[in-house]
Amino acid sequence: xxxxxxxxxxxxxxxxxxxxxxTAQFTILWIASIxxxxxxLARWAAxxxxxxxxxxxxxxxxxxxxxxxxxxxxxxxAIAAAGTLFNAxxxxxx
Amino acid sequence: xxxxxxxxxxxxxxxxxxxxxxxxxxxRQFPTQHPRPEGEVEExxxxxxxxxxxxxLTVVNNNYIGFFYVATAFLFFLLAGVLALGMRVQLxxxxxxxxxxxxxxxxxxxxxxxxxxxxAVPMVEAIGxxxxxxxxxxxxxxxxxLSAYAFxxxxxxxxxxxxxxxxxxxxxxxxxxxxxxTSIAFSPEINTDFWLLGIGFIxxxxxxxxxxxxxxxxxxxxxxMTLDRMPMFAWxxxxxxxxxxxxxxxxxxxxLLLELERAFNWPFFDPTRxxxxxxxxxxxxxxxxxxxxxxxxxxxxxxxxxxxxIAQVPLVGYRLNVVALVATGFISFGVWAHHMFATGMPxxxxxxxxxxxxxxxxxxxxxxxxxIATLASGRIRWTTPALFVxxxxxxxxxxxxxxxxxxxxxxxxxxxxxxxIVAHLHYVLLGGMVFxxxxxxxxxxxxxxxxxxxERLGKWVFGLMFTGLHVTFLPMHLTGFMGMPxxxxxxxxxxxxxxxxxxxxxxxxILAAGVLVFLVDLARNLRFTTDDDAGNLYKGGTxxxxxxxxYSTRSIPLVKSREPxxxxxxxxxxxxxxxxxxxxxxxxLRETLVTSPINAEPQYxxxxxxxxxxxxxxxxxxxxxFLALTVQAYAFAATSGIISVICVLRWMxxxxxxxKQETAEIGPGINVPIAITGPQSNGWWALNVLAVVMGMIALxxxxxxxxxxxxxxxxxxxxxxxGQTAGIATLLLAALGFAWLSRRLLASHKKGAxxxxxxxxxxxxxxxxxxxxxxxxxxxxxxxxxxxxxxGQGATVFGMLGYQGxxxxxxxxxxxxxxxxxxxxxxxxxxxxTLDTVARFLGYIAIQGLVLSTVMRLLPG
Numbered sequence: 001x002x003x004x005x006x007x008x009x010x011x012x013x014x015x016x017x018x019x020x021x022x023t024a025q026f027t028i029l030w031i032a033s034i035x036x037x038x039x040x041l042a043r044w045a046a047x048x049x050x051x052x053x054x055x056x057x058x059x060x061x062x063x064x065x066x067x068x069x070x071x072x073x074x075x076x077x078a079i080a081a082a083g084t085l086f087n088a089x090x091x092x093x094x
Numbered sequence: 095x096x097x098x099x100x101x102x103x104x105x106x107x108x109x110x111x112x113x114x115x116x117x118x119x120x121x122r123q124f125p126t127q128h129p130r131p132e133g134e135v136e137e138x139x140x141x142x143x144x145x146x147x148x149x150x151l152t153v154v155n156n157n158y159i160g161f162f163y164v165a166t167a168f169l170f171f172l173l174a175g176v177l178a179l180g181m182r183v184q185l186x187x188x189x190x191x192x193x194x195x196x197x198x199x200x201x202x203x204x205x206x207x208x209x210x211x212x213x214a215v216p217m218v219e220a221i222g223x224x225x226x227x228x229x230x231x232x233x234x235x236x237x238x239x240l241s242a243y244a245f246x247x248x249x250x251x252x253x254x255x256x257x258x259x260x261x262x263x264x265x266x267x268x269x270x271x272x273x274x275x276t277s278i279a280f281s282p283e284i285n286t287d288f289w290l291l292g293i294g295f296i297x298x299x300x301x302x303x304x305x306x307x308x309x310x311x312x313x314x315x316x317x318x319m320t321l322d323r324m325p326m327f328a329w330x331x332x333x334x335x336x337x338x339x340x341x342x343x344x345x346x347x348x349x350l351l352l353e354l355e356r357a358f359n360w361p362f363f364d365p366t367r368x369x370x371x372x373x374x375x376x377x378x379x380x381x382x383x384x385x386x387x388x389x390x391x392x393x394x395x396x397x398x399x400x401x402x403x404i405a406q407v408p409l410v411g412y413r414l415n416v417v418a419l420v421a422t423g424f425i426s427f428g429v430w431a432h433h434m435f436a437t438g439m440p441x442x443x444x445x446x447x448x449x450x451x452x453x454x455x456x457x458x459x460x461x462x463x464x465x466i467a468t469l470a471s472g473r474i475r476w477t478t479p480a481l482f483v484x485x486x487x488x489x490x491x492x493x494x495x496x497x498x499x500x501x502x503x504x505x506x507x508x509x510x511x512x513x514x515i516v517a518h519l520h521y522v523l524l525g526g527m528v529f530x531x532x533x534x535x536x537x538x539x540x541x542x543x544x545x546x547x548x549e550r551l552g553k554w555v556f557g558l559m560f561t562g563l564h565v566t567f568l569p570m571h572l573t574g575f576m577g578m579p580x581x582x583x584x585x586x587x588x589x590x591x592x593x594x595x596x597x598x599x600x601x602x603x604i605l606a607a608g609v610l611v612f613l614v615d616l617a618r619n620l621r622f623t624t625d626d627d628a629g630n631l632y633k634g635g636t637x638x639x640x641x642x643x644x645y646s647t648r649s650i651p652l653v654k655s656r657e658p659x660x661x662x663x664x665x666x667x668x669x670x671x672x673x674x675x676x677x678x679x680x681x682x683l684r685e686t687l688v689t690s691p692i693n694a695e696p697q698y699x700x701x702x703x704x705x706x707x708x709x710x711x712x713x714x715x716x717x718x719x720f721l722a723l724t725v726q727a728y729a730f731a732a733t734s735g736i737i738s739v740i741c742v743l744r745w746m747x748x749x750x751x752x753x754k755q756e757t758a759e760i761g762p763g764i765n766v767p768i769a770i771t772g773p774q775s776n777g778w779w780a781l782n783v784l785a786v787v788m789g790m791i792a793l794x795x796x797x798x799x800x801x802x803x804x805x806x807x808x809x810x811x812x813x814x815x816x817g818q819t820a821g822i823a824t825l826l827l828a829a830l831g832f833a834w835l836s837r838r839l840l841a842s843h844k845k846g847a848x849x850x851x852x853x854x855x856x857x858x859x860x861x862x863x864x865x866x867x868x869x870x871x872x873x874x875x876x877x878x879x880x881x882x883x884x885x886g887q888g889a890t891v892f893g894m895l896g897y898q899g900x901x902x903x904x905x906x907x908x909x910x911x912x913x914x915x916x917x918x919x920x921x922x923x924x925x926x927x928t929l930d931t932v933a934r935f936l937g938y939i940a941i942q943g944l945v946l947s948t949v950m951r952l953l954p955g
Contacts, residue, residue, distance in 0.1 A: 006118050007111070008320040008692045010413055012420075019424040026428045030446050035804065037440035075417045075460075083425060083453040090445025 014064045015076030018057060022080040025053035026087050046091030053084045116695035121318065123762050124652045125664075125673035134678040135648060141679050142233075142645040144624070145705050152705040154238035155644055157624045160224025161542060163245050166252070167217035171528075173256060174208035175609060177201045179602055182566075186599040188587040198583035199266035200285070204259055206269030210385065211293055212252045214527055215338075218392035219244075219303040221534060222331045226307065228541065228638035229325050231653075232314035233646045233686035234702055235306050236776045239709045239745055244302040246713030251299070254721050255292035258285070265289035268581060270378055271352070273363040273371045278356045287356065287724045294349040295720040297342050304338035305783045307331050309776050312691040316637065317675055318653035319694045322416075325636050325656070326409060329416050330395025333423040334388055339783055340427070341384040343790035348377035351798070351893060360882045360889035362798070368809035368886030372437060373801055377794060379430035387426040387454075389523065391419055393530035394461055397483060400530075400537050401465045403634045404480045405472025408657060411464040418457035418464075425454040435503050436510045444503050451501035458494060462487060477632060478552030482533030485560045489525025493518055496571070511581075514574025517567045524563055532559070532612070540628035541638060544621040551615040558608030565601025569594040635660035641670050649674035650687055653694070680758035681768065687760060688776060697774055698767045699758045701751070708745030712738050743911055750927045752920065771925040781931055785938045788901065792942050795894040796949055802886040803954050809885040813951040814874040822874070822947050825867035829940035832860035833933045843923035853929055854909065854916040860936040861909040864902045864943055871895055871947050894946050901939045908932045 032045040057077055061067070067074035112118065144153050153159065181201050184193040193201060223241055227234050235241055258264045265285045267276040276286045311332045315324065324332075351362040352374065361367035363374050402409045409415065428450035435444050465487055474480055496518040500506045509515060532555065539547050573594045578585060585591050630639040635657025640647045649672045655661045668674065675696065676687050684702035689695055715738035722731035750769075757765045772778055803810055813819070836856035843849050872895055875888075882892035912932045915921055921929060 006121060006318045006320060006693060006695075008322050010322040010416070012321060012416075015417055015420055019421055023424055023427070026446065026450060030428075030443060033440050033442040033446060037442075042440075042442050070411075070414065072413050072417055075414055076421065079417070079421045079456055082456065083450070086449045086453050087446060089449055090442055093445070 010072040011064060011067070012072060014060055014067075014073035018060055018073070018076045018080035021053050021056045021060070022083045022087070025049055025084050029087055029091065043091040046088050050084065050088040050091075054081070057081050057084065112695065113690040113693045114695045114697055116690075116697075118695075120761070120764055121652055124675070125668040125671075126762060127673075130672040130677050134672060137679055137682075138645040138648070139643060141682070141684055142643070144644060149705070151710055152707045154234075154242045154703065154705055154709065155624075156223050156227050156234050156238065156241060157542070157644060159238070159241045159245050160220060161622060162249070163216065163220030163223055166245075166249050167213055167220050170208050170212040170252060170256070171217070172609070172613075174205050174213060175606060177205040177208070177259075179606055181205065182599040182602040184583060185585070185595050187596065188585050188589075188592055190584060193583065195583045196266065197262075199581075200259055200262070200264040202581055203265045203268055203289075204256070207265065207289065207293065208256065209523075210269060210389075211296055212248075212256070214389040214523070215300050215385070216248055216252075216296075217531060218331075218334065218389060218527070219300060219307070221396070221531075222307050222327075222334075222392065223303070224542070225538065225638055226310055226328060226331060227314070227646055228640070228642055229328055229636055230311070230314055230319065231316035231637045231640065231647050231650050232310065233650075233684070235310040236314055236686070236688075236700065236702075237306050237309070237780065239703050239706055239749075240302050240306050242706075243709040243713050243745075244299045244306070246710045247299040247302070247716055248296055250714050250717040251292060251295050251720065254717060255288060255296070258288045258292075263288060270382060271374075272378075273352060273355070273374050276352065277363060278359075284724060284726075287353065290349045290353045290356075291720045291724045294346055294353075295717065297346050297349075298716075300338055301342055301346075301787055304335035304342075305780050305787075307335040308339070308783050309779045311335070313688050313776055313779060314686055315689055315694040316650050316653050317687070317689055317694055317696050318651075319689075321692055322413070323653055323656050325395075326398035326412070326415060326419075327392065327395035329419055330392045330398075333419045334392045337384050337388045337391070337423050337426070339786050340790055341381045341388065343787050344377050344794045345381035347791050347794045347798070348374055348381075350897075351377075351889075354889070354893060354896075358883065360893065361884075361886055362802075362889050362893070364886075365806070367884065368802060368806040369889065370802060370805045370886070372434070372805075373798055375434050375437065376431070376801065377798065379433045380427070380794070381430075383430045383433065384426045386519075386522065386526075387422055390526040391422060393486075393527045393534075394419070396534045396537075397465060397486065397530050398461070399634070399636065400479055400483050400533055401468045402657070403537070403632050404474055404477070404483060405469050406475075406633065407468060407472035409464065410467040410471055411460070412656065414460050415464050418460040421457040422454060425450060425457065429454055429501075432501060432506070435506045448501055448503050452498055455494060455498050455501075462491060462494075475632075477536070478547070478549055478556060479533040479537040479632060481553065481556040481560075482529050482536070485556060486525050486529035486533065489521055489529060489560075489563065491525070493521025493523075493525050497522060509574055511579055512574035513570040513578045513580060516580055517570035517574060520563075520567045520570075524567075529559070532556075535612075537632055537634075538638070539620070540631040542622060542624075543619065543628055544623050544626055545619050546628045546631045547615050547619050551611055551618075555608050555612045555615065558611060559605055560608075562601050562603070562605030562608055565604055566598050567601070569597045569601075573598075630659075640666055648672050649677035651675075674761070675764075676760045680760070681753065681755055685758075687766075688774075696760060696764065696766055698770050699760065700776060701753065701768065703749055706745055706748070708741045712741035712745060715741060739907060743907075746911075746928075747915075750920075752922050769922075769925075769927065771927050771930040775927065775930075777927050777931050778934070781934050781938075788938070788942065791897065792894070792946055795890065795897060796946070799887075799890040799894065799950060800953065802890060806886055807954075810887050810954070811879060811885075814878045818870065818874045819948065819951045822867045822870050823944055825863045825870065826940045826944040826947070829860045829863035829867065829943075830937050832856050832863060833937035833940065836860070836929060836933045840921070840926060840929055841924045845924060847923050848919075849916070849921050849923045851913075851916060853921065854912045857912055857929070857932050857936055858909040860933075860940065861902070861905045864905060864936070864939050867943055867947070868895065868899055868902050871898075871943075891950055894950065898939075898943050898946055901942060905936050905939050908935060 028049050032042045036042040064073045354360045361369040363369045363371045431447040432451045625643050651669050651674045688700050715734045718734035836853045840853040880888045882888045
């Protein structure tokens, strides 16, 4: 039998929450960009929300016990972090 | 065989904790040692037997419905392929007159529409219906009649929709039907209505299938099949179904809005009256791009399972693959507007969508590398499925790379609406879905046919299709770069396009020749069976290769690893000898074991419905309703609609019978309840998924409302007074309270006591409050001077109130149905699945009304 008996061994919850953080940041940044088109406010709004998202991901990382990259929560957090930082690039580059 | 260490041993709170209180030590009894009594298998065969002759149309078993579904979806693939050949003949040389311009428009519209809506999504759903119960070792999916309804609705609706091309009434506005081209001013005929009503209806069928799959995957897995032991296809189908539930409401809403605009002149997309054509694009692509992943992910799940079998080693990076599937599901909802880069969106918005479009390639890449690593770590047997799998990886990677190219805004501007995009999307869809599907046909044919398909012919099929694909679509990258636009029925000579187009046409026929050889192979070797199949031709390790009949497996195994057949060679015999769970029918009825969603611990026994004519009756009349609306035969539409409702109610009448037996023994000393309500029941799960679907439609409606305000605030009028809004909110809160009260009233009675009429009367009161609130809301807006045909605000407000009215009307029917059942003494105490479902639905409608009403009245202020 595989390790772990008959209990689920993978932390899918952290994975889902991490990706939800990405979704929330993306949605907020996009809404800001269409509510304030061509205004500096849309670009500046990206900064606090990106910091907030990164902070949330860092908190999740600690809460999940600093998982290694090649685990379910580890890779989920890594993809969410990459996507979150990538989301912020357009506001930096203009 | 494989090991999976805990993600983070100390921190992961879910580890080693029973989900339901089930004692895991009971698993030690399996496989049991005592022989089973005689006659159990014969009884299972009798209970699960399929009807014969014409009565086979009433069958609901997944073996049959799945097979019908796959065959129908493949028929649509062939039909859409024939349309493609017609287009390629027209484009073989400049200024050809094989197809007139109007017919060509219908051909490309129908080709795209049929491939996306009638082939790709139904095909993966069909494969799911066919394979999932066996992969999970369930007796069937949890709502077999819903599967039957979904299939027949799709079959009848799809064929009627396709037939429109034979009378010159097929849609001709492109598969995405952009207004204003498809508005009444530029498309006054009913071609567009066929698309709007036909596709909207078929999407309802897809959602029904998705609800079935979500509940099936989460609730009917064999004991011990924890989430991290699920076959990759089950994971893929779970993500697929969740994506359908989130994405498809958007296309249902936009088709409804455009139909309302065309039928009643409500200006959702008319910029002269406060509408906006780009609203359509947002709504359509919020569905349309995730649709690509909706098609790709199940195929990726099949690929993950096939690479393991081909290499005869466990999938490398199972957990990474799962993460990739889930991540793709999330990120794919952030890419829809990359189809709109050329519409003049704010620059920053395009940047965000560009970033997300590139980010989505990360999880897709993870999957591809896992497949390559798996193949590299084993010894590949170059069978036909192996060829298709490897070919698929090559083709999909090529399509993915051009996808990253078009994710870059300046590049997209250059190639937008050219043949480069046609090449890109065909590489992605053929590599990501069609080739895996052919691989799956060869791989899993042993489950449903007395003999396998021919390896010799299969290699020809692969060779012709692989060659044909590249000869067809590789040159299109160049024709696109050279500026040849899509959806144009001809081109001028001497522009350097002649040879490339001729080559593409030749390639299309080579591809078609491959499909033709496949049909020959099918005709020669496919012999449908449910009990005498060819079996495990390629030595797979998952549960679908256990010996099965129409009742699925004789007993439901205890799952200890991801490839149980590789790890426990005796499992097939033990299962067949009835040494695991539920080796018989404990109630003499069709039944399946329901397990918990995470650890798959046994929870209860669900009684399953048998063959019934009502699902097919409901499907045919629902199709009749929509088609009659299309041709404006309103009396016929109303008749069909009423008959459809009666069929649905009659179908449900049998599904909640009072069962005297309270518990069932599913293994030595393991007793589980038979009928339950609340969060543990399948009905609760299905209703919640339905609520998500309805909620998404409402959410997208509110998005439309706020979006139009953002574009045209000058046409907005003030909402009615706050006092009225508070009154409406109070009525809806009362509706919510009555719904809750009905359950409390029923629960206050002891088991077996007569509940009286108060519980259903409370539901009826809830329904009446919702209707009253709706009436007040409508008249309030009318009194404020809002008219639906006047402005975008009027159209969206009345459109959403109409949607709320639909829900409230269904609530009235449900409350009346509950009253009738109560009058017949069929309301069981202290719990009733029917009352539970009706009360929860009414509660949801009240909450939806509260949100819609208050948001539209209070925002934007």
